[in-house]
Amino acid sequence: MTAPVLSVRGLSVRFLMPSGRRIAAVTDAHFDVAAGECLALVGESGCGKSVLASALLGLLPANAQAAGGAYLGDVDLLAADERTLARTVRGRLIGLIPQSPAAHLTPVRTVRSQLEETVVALTGTRGRAAVRQAAEAAAERAAFPAGHLDHHPHELSGGLAQRAATALALIGNAPLLLADEPTTGLDRDLVHHTVDELRRQVDVGRRALLVITHDLAAAERIADRMAVMYAGRIVEISDATAFFGLPGPRHPYSRGLLGALPERDFIPIPGMPPELGDLPDGCAFAPRCERATPTCTTLPAAAAGLVCHHPHVTEDLRA
Amino acid sequence: MLELQAITAGYDRKAPVVRDVTLSVAPGESVGLLGPSGCGKSTLARVAALLHRPDAGTLLLDGDPVRRWRHRAPCAQRTAIGVVFQQPRLSADPRLRLTDLIAEPLRATGRRDEVRERVAELAPSVGLTPDLLDRRPHEVSDGQLQRACLARALLLRPRWLICDEMTAMLDASTTAALVAAVEEYRSATGAGLLAVGHDQVLLGRWCDRTVSWEKLTSTEAGE
Ligand code: SF4
Numbered sequence: 061m062t063a064p065v066l067s068v069r070g071l072s073v074r075f076l077m078p079s080g081r082r083i084a085a086v087t088d089a090h091f092d093v094a095a096g097e098c099l100a101l102v103g104e105s106g107c108g109k110s111v112l113a114s115a116l117l118g119l120l121p122a123n124a125q126a127a128g129g130a131y132l133g134d135v136d137l138l139a140a141d142e143r144t145l146a147r148t149v150r151g152r153l154i155g156l157i158p159q160s161p162a163a164h165l166t167p168v169r170t171v172r173s174q175l176e177e178t179v180v181a182l183t184g185t186r187g188r189a190a191v192r193q194a195a196e197a198a199a200e201r202a203a204f205p206a207g208h209l210d211h212h213p214h215e216l217s218g219g220l221a222q223r224a225a226t227a228l229a230l231i232g233n234a235p236l237l238l239a240d241e242p243t244t245g246l247d248r249d250l251v252h253h254t255v256d257e258l259r260r261q262v263d264v265g266r267r268a269l270l271v272i273t274h275d276l277a278a279a280e281r282i283a284d285r286m287a288v289m290y291a292g293r294i295v296e297i298s299d300a301t302a303f304f305g306l307p308g309p310r311h312p313y314s315r316g317l318l319g320a321l322p323e324r325d326f327i328p329i330p331g332m333p334p335e336l337g338d339l340p341d342g343c344a345f346a347p348r349c350e351r352a353t354p355t356c357t358t359l360p361a362a363a364a365g366l367v368c369h370h371p372h373v374t375e376d377l378r379a
Numbered sequence: 380m381l382e383l384q385a386i387t388a389g390y391d392r393k394a395p396v397v398r399d400v401t402l403s404v405a406p407g408e409s410v411g412l413l414g415p416s417g418c419g420k421s422t423l424a425r426v427a428a429l430l431h432r433p434d435a436g437t438l439l440l441d442g443d444p445v446r447r448w449r450h451r452a453p454c455a456q457r458t459a460i461g462v463v464f465q466q467p468r469l470s471a472d473p474r475l476r477l478t479d480l481i482a483e484p485l486r487a488t489g490r491r492d493e494v495r496e497r498v499a500e501l502a503p504s505v506g507l508t509p510d511l512l513d514r515r516p517h518e519v520s521d522g523q524l525q526r527a528c529l530a531r532a533l534l535l536r537p538r539w540l541i542c543d544e545m546t547a548m549l550d551a552s553t554t555a556a557l558v559a560a561v562e563e564y565r566s567a568t569g570a571g572l573l574a575v576g577h578d579q580v581l582l583g584r585w586c587d588r589t590v591s592w593e594k595l596t597s598t599e600a601g602e
Contacts, residue, residue: 105549247577321580
Protein backbone atom coordinates (compact mmCIF):
# COMPACT_ATOMS: atom_id res chain seq x y z
CA MET A 61 0.00 0.00 0.00
CA THR A 62 1.15 3.51 -0.76
CA ALA A 63 2.02 5.83 2.10
CA PRO A 64 -1.07 7.58 3.42
CA VAL A 65 -1.72 11.18 2.43
CA LEU A 66 -3.30 11.91 5.78
CA SER A 67 -2.43 10.15 9.03
CA VAL A 68 -4.46 10.95 12.10
CA ARG A 69 -2.95 9.67 15.32
CA GLY A 70 -4.68 9.89 18.65
CA LEU A 71 -6.51 13.09 17.81
CA SER A 72 -8.58 14.45 20.67
CA VAL A 73 -10.42 17.75 20.97
CA ARG A 74 -11.77 19.20 24.21
CA PHE A 75 -13.92 22.29 24.55
CA LEU A 76 -13.64 24.27 27.74
CA MET A 77 -16.98 25.85 28.51
CA PRO A 78 -17.37 29.09 30.50
CA SER A 79 -19.09 27.05 33.22
CA GLY A 80 -15.84 25.09 33.64
CA ARG A 81 -17.33 22.02 31.95
CA ARG A 82 -15.14 20.07 29.56
CA ILE A 83 -16.74 18.69 26.44
CA ALA A 84 -15.02 15.67 24.91
CA ALA A 85 -15.88 16.36 21.27
CA VAL A 86 -13.31 14.00 19.74
CA THR A 87 -11.44 11.28 21.60
CA ASP A 88 -8.40 9.36 20.41
CA ALA A 89 -9.14 9.21 16.68
CA HIS A 90 -6.78 7.11 14.55
CA PHE A 91 -7.10 6.70 10.79
CA ASP A 92 -5.29 7.05 7.47
CA VAL A 93 -6.46 8.13 4.05
CA ALA A 94 -4.35 7.12 1.03
CA ALA A 95 -4.12 8.61 -2.45
CA GLY A 96 -6.88 7.29 -4.70
CA GLU A 97 -8.96 6.33 -1.70
CA CYS A 98 -12.12 7.68 -0.11
CA LEU A 99 -12.81 7.34 3.59
CA ALA A 100 -16.31 8.28 4.75
CA LEU A 101 -16.64 9.43 8.33
CA VAL A 102 -20.26 8.93 9.34
CA GLY A 103 -22.28 9.56 12.47
CA GLU A 104 -25.21 11.56 13.72
CA SER A 105 -25.13 15.31 14.23
CA GLY A 106 -23.18 16.21 17.34
CA CYS A 107 -21.06 13.05 17.29
CA GLY A 108 -17.88 15.07 16.78
CA LYS A 109 -17.26 14.50 13.07
CA SER A 110 -17.47 18.16 12.09
CA VAL A 111 -15.19 19.12 14.99
CA LEU A 112 -12.68 16.61 13.69
CA ALA A 113 -12.82 18.29 10.27
CA SER A 114 -12.35 21.72 11.83
CA ALA A 115 -9.32 20.43 13.73
CA LEU A 116 -7.70 19.25 10.47
CA LEU A 117 -8.29 22.64 8.87
CA GLY A 118 -7.05 24.58 11.89
CA LEU A 119 -10.48 26.13 12.28
CA LEU A 120 -11.26 25.21 15.87
CA PRO A 121 -12.72 27.94 18.07
CA ALA A 122 -10.50 29.57 20.69
CA ASN A 123 -11.88 27.54 23.60
CA ALA A 124 -10.88 24.24 21.99
CA GLN A 125 -7.78 22.23 22.83
CA ALA A 126 -6.50 19.64 20.39
CA ALA A 127 -4.08 16.84 21.27
CA GLY A 128 -2.46 14.06 19.27
CA GLY A 129 -1.24 14.39 15.70
CA ALA A 130 -2.61 14.77 12.19
CA TYR A 131 0.08 14.50 9.52
CA LEU A 132 -0.22 15.63 5.95
CA GLY A 133 3.14 15.06 4.29
CA ASP A 134 5.59 16.59 6.73
CA VAL A 135 3.10 19.10 8.18
CA ASP A 136 1.54 18.36 11.55
CA LEU A 137 -1.82 20.06 11.12
CA LEU A 138 -2.38 20.33 14.84
CA ALA A 139 0.95 21.99 15.53
CA ALA A 140 0.99 24.35 12.53
CA ASP A 141 0.55 28.06 13.14
CA GLU A 142 -2.17 30.10 11.46
CA ARG A 143 0.26 31.49 8.89
CA THR A 144 1.25 28.01 7.72
CA LEU A 145 -2.36 26.89 7.73
CA ALA A 146 -3.49 29.85 5.67
CA ARG A 147 -0.55 29.83 3.25
CA THR A 148 0.24 26.20 2.71
CA VAL A 149 -2.53 24.05 4.13
CA ARG A 150 -5.97 25.37 3.23
CA GLY A 151 -6.42 25.28 -0.52
CA ARG A 152 -2.96 23.89 -1.26
CA LEU A 153 -2.74 20.75 0.86
CA ILE A 154 -6.42 20.40 1.70
CA GLY A 155 -9.16 21.32 -0.74
CA LEU A 156 -12.36 21.97 1.18
CA ILE A 157 -15.71 21.12 -0.36
CA PRO A 158 -18.12 22.92 1.91
CA GLN A 159 -21.50 21.98 3.25
CA SER A 160 -23.42 24.83 1.72
CA PRO A 161 -21.73 25.96 -1.48
CA ALA A 162 -24.05 28.92 -1.80
CA ALA A 163 -22.68 30.34 1.44
CA HIS A 164 -19.11 29.52 0.44
CA LEU A 165 -19.24 31.47 -2.82
CA THR A 166 -19.05 35.24 -2.81
CA PRO A 167 -22.52 36.43 -3.83
CA VAL A 168 -21.57 39.63 -5.65
CA ARG A 169 -19.00 38.13 -8.01
CA THR A 170 -19.31 35.82 -10.96
CA VAL A 171 -18.09 32.27 -10.79
CA ARG A 172 -15.41 33.11 -13.33
CA SER A 173 -13.94 35.92 -11.30
CA GLN A 174 -13.84 33.75 -8.17
CA LEU A 175 -12.14 30.93 -10.03
CA GLU A 176 -9.61 33.35 -11.55
CA GLU A 177 -8.84 34.88 -8.19
CA THR A 178 -8.22 31.45 -6.70
CA VAL A 179 -6.04 30.47 -9.67
CA VAL A 180 -3.87 33.53 -9.06
CA ALA A 181 -3.74 32.95 -5.31
CA LEU A 182 -2.94 29.24 -5.39
CA THR A 183 -1.02 28.56 -8.60
CA GLY A 184 1.87 30.34 -10.24
CA THR A 185 -0.28 31.25 -13.23
CA ARG A 186 0.19 34.86 -14.41
CA GLY A 187 -1.11 36.85 -17.36
CA ARG A 188 -4.75 37.47 -18.23
CA ALA A 189 -5.14 34.88 -20.94
CA ALA A 190 -3.37 32.16 -18.97
CA VAL A 191 -5.41 32.84 -15.83
CA ARG A 192 -8.61 32.81 -17.84
CA GLN A 193 -7.68 29.53 -19.41
CA ALA A 194 -6.72 27.96 -16.07
CA ALA A 195 -10.05 29.06 -14.55
CA GLU A 196 -11.94 27.51 -17.45
CA ALA A 197 -9.96 24.30 -17.09
CA ALA A 198 -10.80 24.23 -13.37
CA ALA A 199 -14.49 24.62 -14.16
CA GLU A 200 -14.30 21.81 -16.65
CA ARG A 201 -12.64 19.48 -14.16
CA ALA A 202 -15.64 19.86 -11.88
CA ALA A 203 -18.04 19.54 -14.84
CA PHE A 204 -19.16 23.12 -14.34
CA PRO A 205 -20.61 24.29 -17.70
CA ALA A 206 -18.58 27.04 -19.38
CA GLY A 207 -21.80 28.78 -20.38
CA HIS A 208 -22.52 29.55 -16.71
CA LEU A 209 -19.12 30.99 -15.80
CA ASP A 210 -20.35 34.56 -16.00
CA HIS A 211 -23.29 33.91 -13.68
CA HIS A 212 -23.50 35.00 -10.07
CA PRO A 213 -23.95 32.32 -7.42
CA HIS A 214 -27.64 33.10 -6.83
CA GLU A 215 -28.34 32.39 -10.49
CA LEU A 216 -27.10 28.82 -10.12
CA SER A 217 -29.10 25.75 -9.19
CA GLY A 218 -28.00 23.83 -6.10
CA GLY A 219 -26.17 21.34 -8.26
CA LEU A 220 -24.24 23.94 -10.20
CA ALA A 221 -23.35 25.84 -7.04
CA GLN A 222 -21.96 22.59 -5.67
CA ARG A 223 -19.88 22.11 -8.82
CA ALA A 224 -18.61 25.68 -8.62
CA ALA A 225 -17.50 25.09 -5.04
CA THR A 226 -15.87 21.83 -6.08
CA ALA A 227 -14.05 23.58 -8.93
CA LEU A 228 -12.67 26.09 -6.43
CA ALA A 229 -11.57 23.29 -4.11
CA LEU A 230 -9.71 21.52 -6.92
CA ILE A 231 -7.64 24.49 -8.11
CA GLY A 232 -4.82 24.13 -5.60
CA ASN A 233 -4.27 20.52 -6.67
CA ALA A 234 -4.39 19.59 -3.02
CA PRO A 235 -3.51 15.95 -2.33
CA LEU A 236 -6.34 15.75 0.22
CA LEU A 237 -9.94 16.72 -0.45
CA LEU A 238 -12.18 17.20 2.55
CA ALA A 239 -15.90 17.26 1.87
CA ASP A 240 -18.03 18.32 4.82
CA GLU A 241 -21.63 17.12 4.45
CA PRO A 242 -21.48 17.74 0.69
CA THR A 243 -24.95 16.35 0.06
CA THR A 244 -27.08 17.84 2.82
CA GLY A 245 -30.44 18.99 1.52
CA LEU A 246 -29.73 17.87 -2.05
CA ASP A 247 -32.16 15.72 -3.98
CA ARG A 248 -31.23 12.11 -4.55
CA ASP A 249 -30.27 12.68 -8.19
CA LEU A 250 -28.09 15.57 -7.21
CA VAL A 251 -26.55 13.55 -4.39
CA HIS A 252 -25.56 10.91 -6.94
CA HIS A 253 -24.14 13.54 -9.22
CA THR A 254 -22.14 15.29 -6.54
CA VAL A 255 -20.84 12.06 -5.12
CA ASP A 256 -19.91 10.64 -8.51
CA GLU A 257 -17.98 13.78 -9.37
CA LEU A 258 -16.07 13.62 -6.12
CA ARG A 259 -15.33 9.97 -6.78
CA ARG A 260 -13.94 10.92 -10.16
CA GLN A 261 -11.43 13.22 -8.45
CA VAL A 262 -10.28 10.25 -6.41
CA ASP A 263 -10.02 7.85 -9.33
CA VAL A 264 -8.69 10.15 -12.01
CA GLY A 265 -6.83 12.64 -9.88
CA ARG A 266 -5.48 10.04 -7.42
CA ARG A 267 -6.41 12.30 -4.56
CA ALA A 268 -7.26 11.24 -1.05
CA LEU A 269 -10.82 12.08 -0.10
CA LEU A 270 -12.27 12.38 3.38
CA VAL A 271 -16.04 12.72 3.26
CA ILE A 272 -17.87 13.69 6.41
CA THR A 273 -21.55 12.90 6.22
CA HIS A 274 -24.64 11.67 8.00
CA ASP A 275 -25.98 10.36 4.69
CA LEU A 276 -25.27 6.63 4.61
CA ALA A 277 -26.61 6.22 1.09
CA ALA A 278 -24.12 8.81 -0.18
CA ALA A 279 -21.35 7.13 1.79
CA GLU A 280 -22.18 3.77 0.27
CA ARG A 281 -21.89 5.22 -3.19
CA ILE A 282 -18.54 6.87 -2.70
CA ALA A 283 -16.49 5.26 0.05
CA ASP A 284 -13.78 2.63 -0.04
CA ARG A 285 -13.69 2.52 3.72
CA MET A 286 -16.11 3.56 6.43
CA ALA A 287 -15.33 5.15 9.77
CA VAL A 288 -18.26 5.32 12.18
CA MET A 289 -18.19 7.86 14.95
CA TYR A 290 -20.23 7.74 18.12
CA ALA A 291 -20.04 10.15 21.04
CA GLY A 292 -16.67 11.51 19.91
CA ARG A 293 -14.98 8.18 19.24
CA ILE A 294 -14.43 6.29 16.02
CA VAL A 295 -16.01 3.00 17.02
CA GLU A 296 -15.51 1.10 13.77
CA ILE A 297 -13.40 1.37 10.66
CA SER A 298 -14.05 -1.14 7.96
CA ASP A 299 -14.07 -1.88 4.30
CA ALA A 300 -17.16 -0.29 2.71
CA THR A 301 -18.14 -3.39 0.73
CA ALA A 302 -18.12 -5.54 3.85
CA PHE A 303 -19.90 -2.82 5.80
CA PHE A 304 -22.82 -2.34 3.42
CA GLY A 305 -22.93 -5.92 2.17
CA LEU A 306 -21.91 -9.06 4.00
CA PRO A 307 -20.97 -9.61 6.76
CA GLY A 308 -22.18 -6.08 7.54
CA PRO A 309 -21.04 -3.75 10.29
CA ARG A 310 -19.48 -5.34 13.35
CA HIS A 311 -20.13 -2.63 15.91
CA PRO A 312 -23.65 -2.68 17.40
CA TYR A 313 -24.04 1.07 16.83
CA SER A 314 -23.07 0.83 13.16
CA ARG A 315 -25.53 -2.04 12.76
CA GLY A 316 -28.29 -0.01 14.34
CA LEU A 317 -27.56 3.01 12.20
CA LEU A 318 -27.61 0.99 9.01
CA GLY A 319 -30.74 -0.88 10.09
CA ALA A 320 -32.53 2.43 10.62
CA LEU A 321 -32.41 3.25 6.91
CA PRO A 322 -35.79 3.23 5.16
CA GLU A 323 -34.38 0.79 2.58
CA ARG A 324 -33.55 -1.62 5.41
CA ASP A 325 -35.47 -2.20 8.67
CA PHE A 326 -36.44 1.45 9.30
CA ILE A 327 -36.18 0.80 13.03
CA PRO A 328 -34.55 3.53 15.15
CA ILE A 329 -31.89 2.80 17.72
CA PRO A 330 -33.64 3.25 21.06
CA GLY A 331 -32.72 6.28 23.13
CA MET A 332 -30.41 9.14 22.26
CA PRO A 333 -26.65 9.66 22.27
CA PRO A 334 -25.07 10.79 25.54
CA GLU A 335 -23.92 14.31 26.24
CA LEU A 336 -20.31 14.84 25.21
CA GLY A 337 -19.84 16.77 28.46
CA ASP A 338 -21.06 13.88 30.55
CA LEU A 339 -19.85 10.62 29.06
CA PRO A 340 -20.08 7.38 31.00
CA ASP A 341 -16.85 5.67 32.07
CA GLY A 342 -17.26 2.60 29.92
CA CYS A 343 -18.66 2.24 26.40
CA ALA A 344 -20.76 5.32 25.61
CA PHE A 345 -23.21 3.22 23.59
CA ALA A 346 -23.99 0.83 26.45
CA PRO A 347 -27.34 2.41 27.53
CA ARG A 348 -28.67 1.84 24.01
CA CYS A 349 -26.96 -1.44 23.21
CA GLU A 350 -28.75 -4.78 23.24
CA ARG A 351 -25.46 -6.66 23.52
CA ALA A 352 -24.27 -4.75 26.59
CA THR A 353 -22.98 -6.80 29.52
CA PRO A 354 -21.40 -5.74 32.81
CA THR A 355 -18.02 -5.76 31.03
CA CYS A 356 -19.20 -2.78 28.97
CA THR A 357 -18.88 -0.48 31.99
CA THR A 358 -15.17 -0.59 31.18
CA LEU A 359 -13.86 1.08 28.07
CA PRO A 360 -13.22 -1.42 25.27
CA ALA A 361 -9.70 -1.27 23.79
CA ALA A 362 -9.43 -0.55 20.09
CA ALA A 363 -8.67 -3.73 18.14
CA ALA A 364 -8.81 -4.35 14.39
CA GLY A 365 -10.62 -1.08 13.73
CA LEU A 366 -13.24 -1.81 16.34
CA VAL A 367 -14.03 -0.44 19.80
CA CYS A 368 -16.45 -2.95 21.32
CA HIS A 369 -16.42 -5.81 23.83
CA HIS A 370 -18.96 -7.91 21.98
CA PRO A 371 -18.86 -7.14 18.26
CA HIS A 372 -21.02 -8.96 15.71
CA VAL A 373 -19.97 -11.87 13.51
CA THR A 374 -16.33 -12.03 14.50
CA GLU A 375 -16.37 -15.78 13.93
CA ASP A 376 -17.45 -15.33 10.30
CA LEU A 377 -14.61 -12.91 9.79
CA ARG A 378 -12.04 -15.29 11.19
CA ALA A 379 -13.29 -18.13 9.01
CA MET B 380 -60.58 15.45 3.73
CA LEU B 381 -57.78 17.90 3.19
CA GLU B 382 -58.40 19.13 -0.32
CA LEU B 383 -56.15 21.44 -2.29
CA GLN B 384 -58.05 22.41 -5.42
CA ALA B 385 -56.45 24.15 -8.38
CA ILE B 386 -54.03 26.01 -6.13
CA THR B 387 -51.80 28.69 -7.61
CA ALA B 388 -49.37 30.25 -5.16
CA GLY B 389 -45.94 31.79 -4.82
CA TYR B 390 -44.07 34.88 -3.81
CA ASP B 391 -44.19 36.63 -7.15
CA ARG B 392 -47.63 36.89 -8.72
CA LYS B 393 -46.17 36.95 -12.19
CA ALA B 394 -44.21 33.75 -11.65
CA PRO B 395 -46.03 31.54 -9.12
CA VAL B 396 -44.04 28.43 -8.14
CA VAL B 397 -47.28 26.49 -7.66
CA ARG B 398 -49.56 26.51 -10.66
CA ASP B 399 -53.02 24.99 -10.65
CA VAL B 400 -52.20 22.04 -8.41
CA THR B 401 -54.83 19.69 -7.07
CA LEU B 402 -54.15 17.19 -4.31
CA SER B 403 -56.19 15.67 -1.55
CA VAL B 404 -55.57 13.61 1.54
CA ALA B 405 -58.32 11.41 2.98
CA PRO B 406 -58.87 11.12 6.74
CA GLY B 407 -56.25 8.79 8.19
CA GLU B 408 -54.40 8.63 4.90
CA SER B 409 -50.71 9.39 4.50
CA VAL B 410 -49.63 10.97 1.25
CA GLY B 411 -46.02 11.60 0.29
CA LEU B 412 -45.37 14.51 -2.03
CA LEU B 413 -42.10 13.90 -3.80
CA GLY B 414 -40.20 16.57 -5.66
CA PRO B 415 -36.83 18.20 -6.18
CA SER B 416 -35.82 21.11 -3.98
CA GLY B 417 -37.01 24.52 -5.10
CA CYS B 418 -39.89 23.08 -7.12
CA GLY B 419 -42.64 24.74 -5.12
CA LYS B 420 -43.73 21.76 -3.03
CA SER B 421 -42.85 23.59 0.19
CA THR B 422 -45.03 26.50 -0.85
CA LEU B 423 -47.89 24.08 -1.42
CA ALA B 424 -47.23 22.62 2.03
CA ARG B 425 -47.44 26.11 3.52
CA VAL B 426 -50.77 26.66 1.79
CA ALA B 427 -52.07 23.39 3.23
CA ALA B 428 -50.80 24.45 6.66
CA LEU B 429 -52.73 27.75 6.40
CA LEU B 430 -49.45 29.65 6.44
CA HIS B 431 -49.50 31.00 2.90
CA ARG B 432 -52.51 32.48 1.13
CA PRO B 433 -52.78 31.14 -2.41
CA ASP B 434 -53.29 33.48 -5.36
CA ALA B 435 -56.01 31.23 -6.71
CA GLY B 436 -57.72 27.96 -5.88
CA THR B 437 -59.51 26.53 -2.88
CA LEU B 438 -58.41 24.70 0.23
CA LEU B 439 -61.13 22.62 1.87
CA LEU B 440 -60.57 21.42 5.37
CA ASP B 441 -63.00 18.67 6.32
CA GLY B 442 -65.42 20.15 3.82
CA ASP B 443 -65.12 23.78 4.89
CA PRO B 444 -63.35 26.24 2.64
CA VAL B 445 -60.46 28.12 4.21
CA ARG B 446 -61.03 31.86 3.83
CA ARG B 447 -58.41 33.33 6.14
CA TRP B 448 -54.75 32.48 6.55
CA ARG B 449 -51.98 32.72 9.09
CA HIS B 450 -53.01 34.33 12.38
CA ARG B 451 -56.32 35.43 10.88
CA ALA B 452 -57.40 31.85 10.24
CA PRO B 453 -60.15 30.77 12.59
CA CYS B 454 -58.86 28.95 15.64
CA ALA B 455 -60.76 25.74 14.88
CA GLN B 456 -59.08 25.44 11.50
CA ARG B 457 -55.65 26.44 12.71
CA THR B 458 -55.64 23.88 15.50
CA ALA B 459 -56.79 21.13 13.16
CA ILE B 460 -53.36 21.25 11.52
CA GLY B 461 -49.93 20.51 12.91
CA VAL B 462 -46.85 21.37 10.91
CA VAL B 463 -43.14 20.47 11.08
CA PHE B 464 -40.50 22.06 8.87
CA GLN B 465 -37.06 21.05 7.66
CA GLN B 466 -34.94 23.35 9.79
CA PRO B 467 -35.89 23.30 13.45
CA ARG B 468 -33.57 26.23 14.23
CA LEU B 469 -35.55 28.52 11.95
CA SER B 470 -38.85 27.66 13.53
CA ALA B 471 -37.83 27.62 17.19
CA ASP B 472 -37.63 30.73 19.35
CA PRO B 473 -34.05 30.56 20.70
CA ARG B 474 -35.06 32.07 24.04
CA LEU B 475 -37.58 29.41 24.95
CA ARG B 476 -36.80 26.30 26.93
CA LEU B 477 -37.99 23.19 25.12
CA THR B 478 -40.96 22.79 27.50
CA ASP B 479 -42.19 26.26 26.60
CA LEU B 480 -41.43 25.74 22.96
CA ILE B 481 -43.59 22.62 22.88
CA ALA B 482 -46.33 24.39 24.85
CA GLU B 483 -46.41 27.48 22.60
CA PRO B 484 -49.69 26.59 20.81
CA LEU B 485 -51.48 26.06 24.14
CA ARG B 486 -50.44 29.48 25.36
CA ALA B 487 -51.85 31.08 22.26
CA THR B 488 -55.20 29.44 22.74
CA GLY B 489 -55.23 30.16 26.46
CA ARG B 490 -55.50 26.64 27.83
CA ARG B 491 -52.66 27.13 30.17
CA ASP B 492 -53.70 24.65 32.81
CA GLU B 493 -53.31 21.80 30.38
CA VAL B 494 -49.75 22.68 29.52
CA ARG B 495 -47.82 20.62 32.02
CA GLU B 496 -49.84 17.51 31.69
CA ARG B 497 -49.82 17.55 27.92
CA VAL B 498 -46.07 18.26 27.61
CA ALA B 499 -45.30 15.51 30.11
CA GLU B 500 -47.39 13.14 28.06
CA LEU B 501 -45.89 14.13 24.72
CA ALA B 502 -42.20 14.32 25.57
CA PRO B 503 -41.61 10.58 25.92
CA SER B 504 -43.64 9.86 22.77
CA VAL B 505 -41.12 11.86 20.73
CA GLY B 506 -38.18 10.49 22.73
CA LEU B 507 -37.37 13.58 24.80
CA THR B 508 -36.11 13.06 28.34
CA PRO B 509 -37.02 15.43 31.23
CA ASP B 510 -33.51 16.95 31.46
CA LEU B 511 -33.73 18.06 27.82
CA LEU B 512 -37.00 19.88 28.40
CA ASP B 513 -35.23 22.46 30.56
CA ARG B 514 -32.69 23.32 27.86
CA ARG B 515 -32.80 26.07 25.28
CA PRO B 516 -32.41 25.36 21.56
CA HIS B 517 -28.65 26.11 21.45
CA GLU B 518 -28.08 23.51 24.16
CA VAL B 519 -29.54 20.62 22.17
CA SER B 520 -28.75 18.93 18.86
CA ASP B 521 -30.73 19.42 15.64
CA GLY B 522 -32.33 16.03 16.14
CA GLN B 523 -33.40 16.83 19.69
CA LEU B 524 -34.79 20.19 18.63
CA GLN B 525 -36.72 18.59 15.79
CA ARG B 526 -38.23 16.14 18.30
CA ALA B 527 -39.45 19.17 20.27
CA CYS B 528 -40.86 20.76 17.11
CA LEU B 529 -42.77 17.56 16.38
CA ALA B 530 -44.14 17.53 19.92
CA ARG B 531 -45.24 21.15 19.44
CA ALA B 532 -47.05 20.17 16.22
CA LEU B 533 -48.88 17.35 18.03
CA LEU B 534 -49.78 19.38 21.10
CA LEU B 535 -53.32 20.34 20.10
CA ARG B 536 -54.04 16.87 18.71
CA PRO B 537 -54.39 17.97 15.07
CA ARG B 538 -56.44 15.93 12.62
CA TRP B 539 -53.95 16.77 9.89
CA LEU B 540 -50.17 16.76 9.94
CA ILE B 541 -47.96 18.50 7.40
CA CYS B 542 -44.29 17.44 7.51
CA ASP B 543 -42.14 19.43 5.11
CA GLU B 544 -38.73 17.73 4.75
CA MET B 545 -38.96 16.98 8.45
CA THR B 546 -35.94 14.67 8.46
CA ALA B 547 -33.78 16.07 5.65
CA MET B 548 -31.05 17.21 8.05
CA LEU B 549 -31.15 14.19 10.33
CA ASP B 550 -29.27 10.91 10.59
CA ALA B 551 -30.90 7.57 9.80
CA SER B 552 -31.76 6.61 13.37
CA THR B 553 -33.30 9.97 14.30
CA THR B 554 -35.23 9.92 11.02
CA ALA B 555 -36.66 6.50 11.79
CA ALA B 556 -37.48 7.60 15.36
CA LEU B 557 -39.36 10.72 14.24
CA VAL B 558 -41.29 8.86 11.57
CA ALA B 559 -42.21 6.21 14.16
CA ALA B 560 -43.45 8.95 16.51
CA VAL B 561 -45.62 10.44 13.76
CA GLU B 562 -47.03 7.03 12.87
CA GLU B 563 -47.75 6.19 16.49
CA TYR B 564 -49.67 9.43 16.82
CA ARG B 565 -51.57 8.74 13.62
CA SER B 566 -52.57 5.24 14.59
CA ALA B 567 -53.79 6.51 17.96
CA THR B 568 -55.76 9.43 16.54
CA GLY B 569 -56.50 8.61 12.91
CA ALA B 570 -54.89 11.85 11.75
CA GLY B 571 -54.07 12.31 8.06
CA LEU B 572 -50.57 13.18 6.86
CA LEU B 573 -49.06 15.13 4.02
CA ALA B 574 -45.30 14.42 4.01
CA VAL B 575 -43.32 16.55 1.61
CA GLY B 576 -39.81 15.49 0.68
CA HIS B 577 -37.22 14.60 -1.92
CA ASP B 578 -36.28 11.12 -0.73
CA GLN B 579 -38.26 8.57 -2.66
CA VAL B 580 -37.12 5.62 -0.57
CA LEU B 581 -38.13 7.35 2.65
CA LEU B 582 -41.54 8.55 1.45
CA GLY B 583 -42.25 5.21 -0.20
CA ARG B 584 -41.59 3.39 3.05
CA TRP B 585 -43.46 5.92 5.17
CA CYS B 586 -46.63 6.77 3.25
CA ASP B 587 -49.70 4.96 1.90
CA ARG B 588 -49.11 6.54 -1.48
CA THR B 589 -46.66 8.99 -2.99
CA VAL B 590 -47.31 11.53 -5.71
CA SER B 591 -44.54 13.13 -7.68
CA TRP B 592 -44.55 16.88 -8.08
CA GLU B 593 -43.75 16.47 -11.72
CA LYS B 594 -46.83 14.39 -12.35
CA LEU B 595 -49.01 16.64 -10.25
CA THR B 596 -48.06 19.69 -12.27
CA SER B 597 -47.81 18.15 -15.74
CA THR B 598 -51.27 16.53 -15.77
CA GLU B 599 -52.72 19.89 -14.87
CA ALA B 600 -50.73 21.78 -17.44
CA GLY B 601 -51.28 19.18 -20.15
CA GLU B 602 -54.98 19.78 -20.38
S1 SF4 C 1 -18.83 -2.40 24.17
FE1 SF4 C 1 -20.65 -3.38 24.95
S2 SF4 C 1 -22.16 -1.75 25.11
FE2 SF4 C 1 -20.52 -1.00 23.84
S3 SF4 C 1 -21.19 -1.43 21.79
FE3 SF4 C 1 -19.94 -3.15 22.39
S4 SF4 C 1 -21.38 -4.61 23.27
FE4 SF4 C 1 -22.46 -2.67 23.13
